[in-house]
Amino acid sequence: MTTVRELVFGGAAGEVQAAERLAHDVSISRAVVGRVSEALDFEISDVLVWAWQTRSALLEAGRETFRQPGLVRRVTVVSYSVPWDCELKLDILLNGAHTTTITFVLTLSLEVTALAATVQRGQLTAVETGRYEVGVSLTAEGRTLVERARGFDLTQELKISRPIPLFTGT
Amino acid sequence: MKPLIAFVLVAVSAPMPAWQQQPPQVQRERVMVPPNSAPQEFTVDCPAGRRVLSGGFDAVPAVRVTGSRPLIDTAEGRESWSVWVLNPAKVAQPVELIVLCGEADTVAVSAPGTSARCPNATVPVGGGFVSQWLPSQGGAAITGSYPVPGAGWGIDIAQLPPPAGAAAGFEVRTFAVCGRGLAPPAYQIKVFEIPTGAVGCSENLTGGGFQLIGARPPGFLVTAAMPTGREWRVTAEGRSDTNRALAMRLTAICVATTAAPDGSPMLAEPVAEARDLLPVLVAGVGAVVAALLVLIVLLSTRSRSRRRSRPQARVTVVLRARHSAFRMDELREVR
Numbered sequence: 001m002t003t004v005r006e007l008v009f010g011g012a013a014g015e016v017q018a019a020e021r022l023a024h025d026v027s028i029s030r031a032v033v034g035r036v037s038e039a040l041d042f043e044i045s046d047v048l049v050w051a052w053q054t055r056s057a058l059l060e061a062g063r064e065t066f067r068q069p070g071l072v073r074r075v076t077v078v079s080y081s082v083p084w085d086c087e088l089k090l091d092i093l094l095n096g097a098h099t100t101t102i103t104f105v106l107t108l109s110l111e112v113t114a115l116a117a118t119v120q121r122g123q124l125t126a127v128e129t130g131r132y133e134v135g136v137s138l139t140a141e142g143r144t145l146v147e148r149a150r151g152f153d154l155t156q157e158l159k160i161s162r163p164i165p166l167f168t169g170t
Numbered sequence: 171m172k173p174l175i176a177f178v179l180v181a182v183s184a185p186m187p188a189w190q191q192q193p194p195q196v197q198r199e200r201v202m203v204p205p206n207s208a209p210q211e212f213t214v215d216c217p218a219g220r221r222v223l224s225g226g227f228d229a230v231p232a233v234r235v236t237g238s239r240p241l242i243d244t245a246e247g248r249e250s251w252s253v254w255v256l257n258p259a260k261v262a263q264p265v266e267l268i269v270l271c272g273e274a275d276t277v278a279v280s281a282p283g284t285s286a287r288c289p290n291a292t293v294p295v296g297g298g299f300v301s302q303w304l305p306s307q308g309g310a311a312i313t314g315s316y317p318v319p320g321a322g323w324g325i326d327i328a329q330l331p332p333p334a335g336a337a338a339g340f341e342v343r344t345f346a347v348c349g350r351g352l353a354p355p356a357y358q359i360k361v362f363e364i365p366t367g368a369v370g371c372s373e374n375l376t377g378g379g380f381q382l383i384g385a386r387p388p389g390f391l392v393t394a395a396m397p398t399g400r401e402w403r404v405t406a407e408g409r410s411d412t413n414r415a416l417a418m419r420l421t422a423i424c425v426a427t428t429a430a431p432d433g434s435p436m437l438a439e440p441v442a443e444a445r446d447l448l449p450v451l452v453a454g455v456g457a458v459v460a461a462l463l464v465l466i467v468l469l470s471t472r473s474r475s476r477r478r479s480r481p482q483a484r485v486t487v488v489l490r491a492r493h494s495a496f497r498m499d500e501l502r503e504v505r
Contacts, residue, residue: 028485031485031486031487032487034487035487035488035489039489039492050496051496051501054496054498055498055501055503056503057503057505076505077503077504077505078504078505079502079503079504080501080502080503080504081500081501081502081503082496082497082498082500082501082502083496083497083500084494084495084496084497085494085495085496085497086492086493086494087491087492087493087494088489088491088492089489089490089491089492090487090488090489090490091487091488091490092485092486092487093485093486093487093488094484094485094486095484096484096486098383098384098417099361099417100359100361100383100417100419101383101419101490105320139319139320141319141357141359142317142319142320142354142355142357143356143357
């Protein structure tokens with residue numbers, strides 16, 4: 001259950017390194033990077049589920065099984081990849097006065113391979129196998145602060161304690 | 171000393187790409203704009219064989235600049251910077267046109283609306299805008315024209331109210347000059363309160379942008395936005411609704427010295443023979459050491475005085491907007 005924040009910064013030391021890359025005046029850039037870090041405190045697998053809910057074989061299976069309630073579909077996907085961009089605009093105030101706005105862009109490149117999952121009643125009910133690689137980059141005003149990639153076991157990262165709806169009709 | 175000398179020898183003897191053989195150069199031309207109820211176009215050309223990187227204008231407040239954009243005549247092989255000026259005054263007014271030219275491999279693109287995208291494997295080195303502004307119809311004032319890293323060029327607009335009885339309407343177009351085979355530029359950013367601000371590069375300024383921060387009050391007018399050697403300079407007029415000074419963000423686009431494709435280092439102006447450089451190097455290193463000592467003394471004095479007298483500024487960071495989207499055109503699924 002890795003968050004985007006953990007992937008991007010790793011920990012407090014990663015935030016300091018990013019702040020130093022952002023500006024020499026770390027007193028301000030620490031506050032800025034800290035705010036970005038808070039905004040990225042959600043699980044990477046959430047982004048993957050949003051992607052599946054947007055367009056995927058799983059979504060098609062979800063619609064099919066929703067129309068036929070008794071139907072159970074086992075979906076296998078060799079590979080599934082999509083980039084996701086997230087833009088954050090942060091206003092910097094010094095003593096309450098607005099001084100500037102900094103735009104951060106986070107890009108996640110998600111690639112799932114060897115996925116086998118079960119869909120029924122329009123919901124994802126189990127993930128049997130699967131692996132995903134995530135490449136991440138964080139830029140501020142065009143300057144790259146962080147760039148890294150990591151692989152995950154999907155069955156560990158996406159623990160399905162309750163079925164996940166695949167579209168809003170469910 | 172030895173490694174430094176060796177580096178300089180390699181640098182001097184290495185073949186350099188055309189981009190670095192001559193640093194970008196500024197060309198200026200002063201024109202008198204006759205009174206007219208419609209915008210008029212003026213151009214300043216790059217020397218033969220040089221490519222347009224960016225450009226700008228320096229005008230008086232009596233006129234309104236409605237366009238500042240690259241202009242490429244492929245038939246005649248001429249590259250220029252074009253400036254559109256509306257002069258509603260009763261007498262002719264002076265405007266200075268500026269173009270920054272270099273030997274880069276560039277391509278100019280444009281698109282209707284407020285953004286223009288650079289082609290793949292290119293980076294924005296300059297850009298501009300045209301707003302079809304007419305006194306009889308109103309139009310859009312340009313409040314920002316700036317590079318969008320990784321994408322191209324963007325502009326911000328504020329719609330001007332049309333005269334009574336006229337239908338509101340405007341049309342804007344955005345231009346980008348995109349460089350091939352360049353490392354991603356470094357962007358120097360500075361926020362300033364109008365009227366005038368400047369931001370510079372240590373080397374190879376290719377262009378720059380400006381962006382009004384916050385509300386866009388009526389009467390706001392950019393009277394100058396131009397490269398001046400190593401600086402990008404902007405002058406504007408206007409006050410906020412509460413009569414406070416307006417803040418703008420300036421961006422200078424700096425193309426850093428990078429490794430050439432063959433791995434040899436590139437220098438901006440390495441023209442001397444290697445053997446002539448030794449005395450210069452010795453003197454140079456001495457000067458650098460002296461300058462560093464002075465800098466250390468100055469910084470320590472400054473930080474001591476700051477600790478004594480200046481209260482700590484309170485920094486607040488507010489997440490103003492958050493947008494996210496999948497790039498659906500790049501989605502790949504193999505079943």
